[in-house]
Amino acid sequence: MLDQILCIDDDPITLMLCKKVIVKSSFSNEIITSQNGEEALSYFNTIKHTNNQNKPIPQPQLIFLDLNMPVMGGWEFLDYFNSEEFSEFNSIKVVVLSSTIDPEDLEKSKQYPMVIDFLSKPISQSMLEYLKNKLK
Amino acid sequence: MKSKTNQVIIIYILISMFVAIVSHKLLLQYISNEKIPLYTFTRDILFILFTGIIFKLILSKNDNRNISTFEKIKNSNNEIKESNEKYDIVAKATSDTIWDWKIEDDNFSWNKGIENVFGYKQEEVGENSTWWFDKIHPEDSIKMSIKLYSFIEQKTEKWQDQYRFRCSDNSYKYVLDRGFLLKDENGKAIRMIGAIQDITKQKEEEQRLKLLETVITQSKDSIIITEADSIDAKIPNIIYVNPAFSIMSGYESVEIIGKSPDLFNSPNSDVSELEKLLKAIKNKEECLIETISYTKNKDEYWVRLSMIPIYNADNELSHWISIQRDITEEKKQEKEKEQLIRELTQNNKDLKQFSYITSHNLRAPLSNLTGLLNLIEDITIEDQELKEILSGFNKSTHQLNDTINDLVKVIIIKDNPSIKKEAVLIKEIFENVFSQLNFQIELYKPIIKLNFEKISVINTNKAYIESILLNLLTNSIKYKSENRKLKITITTEEIDDTVVLIFKDNGIGIDLVRNRDKVFGLYQRFHNYPDSKGLGLYLVKSQVETMGGTIGIESEVNKGTTFTLTFKNKQ
Numbered sequence: 206m207l208d209q210i211l212c213i214d215d216d217p218i219t220l221m222l223c224k225k226v227i228v229k230s231s232f233s234n235e236i237i238t239s240q241n242g243e244e245a246l247s248y249f250n251t252i253k254h255t256n257n258q259n260k261p262i263p264q265p266q267l268i269f270l271d272l273n274m275p276v277m278g279g280w281e282f283l284d285y286f287n288s289e290e291f292s293e294f295n296s297i298k299v300v301v302l303s304s305t306i307d308p309e310d311l312e313k314s315k316q317y318p319m320v321i322d323f324l325s326k327p328i329s330q331s332m333l334e335y336l337k338n339k340l341k
Numbered sequence: 342m343k344s345k346t347n348q349v350i351i352i353y354i355l356i357s358m359f360v361a362i363v364s365h366k367l368l369l370q371y372i373s374n375e376k377i378p379l380y381t382f383t384r385d386i387l388f389i390l391f392t393g394i395i396f397k398l399i400l401s402k403n404d405n406r407n408i409s410t411f412e413k414i415k416n417s418n419n420e421i422k423e424s425n426e427k428y429d430i431v432a433k434a435t436s437d438t439i440w441d442w443k444i445e446d447d448n449f450s451w452n453k454g455i456e457n458v459f460g461y462k463q464e465e466v467g468e469n470s471t472w473w474f475d476k477i478h479p480e481d482s483i484k485m486s487i488k489l490y491s492f493i494e495q496k497t498e499k500w501q502d503q504y505r506f507r508c509s510d511n512s513y514k515y516v517l518d519r520g521f522l523l524k525d526e527n528g529k530a531i532r533m534i535g536a537i538q539d540i541t542k543q544k545e546e547e548q549r550l551k552l553l554e555t556v557i558t559q560s561k562d563s564i565i566i567t568e569a570d571s572i573d574a575k576i577p578n579i580i581y582v583n584p585a586f587s588i589m590s591g592y593e594s595v596e597i598i599g600k601s602p603d604l605f606n607s608p609n610s611d612v613s614e615l616e617k618l619l620k621a622i623k624n625k626e627e628c629l630i631e632t633i634s635y636t637k638n639k640d641e642y643w644v645r646l647s648m649i650p651i652y653n654a655d656n657e658l659s660h661w662i663s664i665q666r667d668i669t670e671e672k673k674q675e676k677e678k679e680q681l682i683r684e685l686t687q688n689n690k691d692l693k694q695f696s697y698i699t700s701h702n703l704r705a706p707l708s709n710l711t712g713l714l715n716l717i718e719d720i721t722i723e724d725q726e727l728k729e730i731l732s733g734f735n736k737s738t739h740q741l742n743d744t745i746n747d748l749v750k751v752i753i754i755k756d757n758p759s760i761k762k763e764a765v766l767i768k769e770i771f772e773n774v775f776s777q778l779n780f781q782i783e784l785y786k787p788i789i790k791l792n793f794e795k796i797s798v799i800n801t802n803k804a805y806i807e808s809i810l811l812n813l814l815t816n817s818i819k820y821k822s823e824n825r826k827l828k829i830t831i832t833t834e835e836i837d838d839t840v841v842l843i844f845k846d847n848g849i850g851i852d853l854v855r856n857r858d859k860v861f862g863l864y865q866r867f868h869n870y871p872d873s874k875g876l877g878l879y880l881v882k883s884q885v886e887t888m889g890g891t892i893g894i895e896s897e898v899n900k901g902t903t904f905t906l907t908f909k910n911k912q
Contacts (some may be wrong), residue, residue: 216705216706218706218709218713219705219708219709219712222709222712222713222716225716226712226715226716229716229719273698273701273705275794304701304704304705304707304708305697305701306697306700306701306704306749306752306753307701308753308756313699325708325713326704326705326708326709327708327709327711327712327715328712329712330714330715333626
């Protein structure tokens with residue numbers, strides 16, 4: 206079981222579903238959510254600055270990332286997250302969880318080293334079992 | 342002649358002397374008077390000498406006159422001989438046919454030419470003018486005779502005419518006939534002599550050239566002929582322009598001859614194209630360019646222009662020919678077409694994007710619904726009514742999900758015109774398909790006959806061919822007849838460069854008379870079955886066509902259906 210995971214999605218129902226399924230599958234102890242890429246980045250910035258004050262804050266071990274979001278979408282988030290600025294978080298793995306059907310999106314996701322999988326919504330218990338095995 | 346005169350005189354003097362001497366001797370014998378005979382003798386001698394001198398004078402004068410007359414006759418004789426010789430030489434040298442017409446007697450005679458040129462034997466030739474007129478082409482005869490008679494009546498100075506003259510083999514020859522009149526002392530025309538020249542070859546050549554000339558004069562393309570050499574690195578000067586050029590450029594030919602076509606250049610002319618042209622001229626090479634030109638009124642037009650070097654018999658550049666066409670309209674259309682293609686491409690791209698976004702936006706809430714329903718499954722519901730409602734909700738959601746997934750498949754196929762192909766074992770594909778349909782096959786136990794002996798490998802996209810065969814097999818099972826055991830036959834064969842896959846069942850069939858146009862259409866259903874969406878055959882056709890193949894169908898109600906799939910086996 207993971208300690209903390211981050212779900213980034215603008216749709217509250219999806220987030221609710223994620224929480225419920227994750228709890229049900231005992232996939233993670235803690236679930237935190239962000240409504241878009243920008244919110245997620247500011248969360249990581251908070252971690253960065255709090256760490257500086259020698260108060261360690263637990264980091265998410267996995268991110269479920271949606272692609273189409275207002276303010277900052279999944280791709281833009283990945284671009285920032287992949288940059289020097291967030292290099293201390295580069296061990297965090299990302300799973301793209303989207304309802305896209307555009308084959309180009311799948312290709313594009315392969316360019317980011319932290320993206321370990323590209324999965325189609327909805328999140329399900331079987332999907333989480335699969336990920337558990339993959340992360341072992 | 343002269344000596345003869347002298348001889349006569351000498352003989353006369355000698356004989357006279359002899360007679361005088363003999364008479365004197367005789368007289369001396371009979372007359373003794375010595376003085377008288379000497380006197381008579383001397384008088385006789387003197388008389389003889391005197392008459393001799395008189396004779397001599399008369400004869401030599403006569404002689405002189407005779408000599409001059411003789412000289413004259415001799416000269417004129419020579420002249421006649423010479424002119425006869427000349428005539429003979431000319432008559433032999435000329436190919437003209439000479440005729441001689443004594444107008445008053447209407448007596449007409451021809452020289453050898455009438456046989457040599459026109460093929461008439463001497464006995465065939467008529468001896469009057471009617472025979473001549475009769476041989477003139479009907480279309481030419483009236484015009485010709487008007488001109489001829491006005492000449493004979495001396496209303497016109499000269500006579501020469503061109504007409505067609507019929508040969509003995511009934512073909513016609515173009516002739517040039519020239520004649521002159523001989524008049525009597527009253528100035529009346531009594532005789533006419535003419536020479537007919539065969540100009541058929543020239544005439545035919547003239548007509549051929551005229552015909553060829555129409556190509557230039559009637560052409561809708563502009564044609565320019567220029568000198569061979571260029572001055573100051575310009576295009577060589579123009580020596581001819583055809584009428585089409587005047588229409589295109591607005592310049593009359595007199596305004597433009599002797600000038601360089603450089604003056605058609607407009608500020609918008611394509612500099613690189615003009616350089617190409619000048620380089621070709623320098624290298625004496627043919628070239629084709631497209632550029633903007635100026636008309637006389639400084640209107641711009643697009644022109645496609647070729648420049649062709651023309652060489653003479655000595656292989657020296659003699660001039661250039663330039664053929665030009667106004668392609669303004671063509672260019673405009675090309676531009677419009679490009680614009681249209683650009684717009685269509687953009688539209689298509691937008692629509693594609695739109696379909697992805699729409700399907701994404703449809704799928705996002707749908708996936709939530711599916712996810713939520715999955716959660717409900719684990720919750721025990723006591724309320725029977727709620728259970729029923731949720732079950733209906735569940736069914737509808739999954740149906741919606743299936744439909745959207747199918748549509749997504751279509752979008753992806755349509756968006757992917759060129760897909761990867763590989764050599765696939767047909768047997769392998771069927772193994773995969775059968776394992777997916779394992780449940781149905783176990784349930785209905787159809788008789789499936791496979792014959793891949795002729796062709797076992799097919800060059801195709803594996804995912805597509807699997808989807809195609811899965812759809813066809815599912816259809817066969819879904820639409821099997823209730824009255825007989827389902828039998829499916831699948832064979833492959835090679836025809837020319839193609840692989841043909843024949844898929845045959847004995848199911849309920851489709852009424853093709855009514856539905857042939859719709860069989861492969863989107864959302865076309867022919868049987869009221871609950872789980873039929875009318876998408877399967879549409880997908881199959883899309884996938885077959887995406888791989889560059891074709892699909893055909895033959896079907897009879899209650900007998901069965903046969904699909905024929907044809908694929909190109911080579912890339």
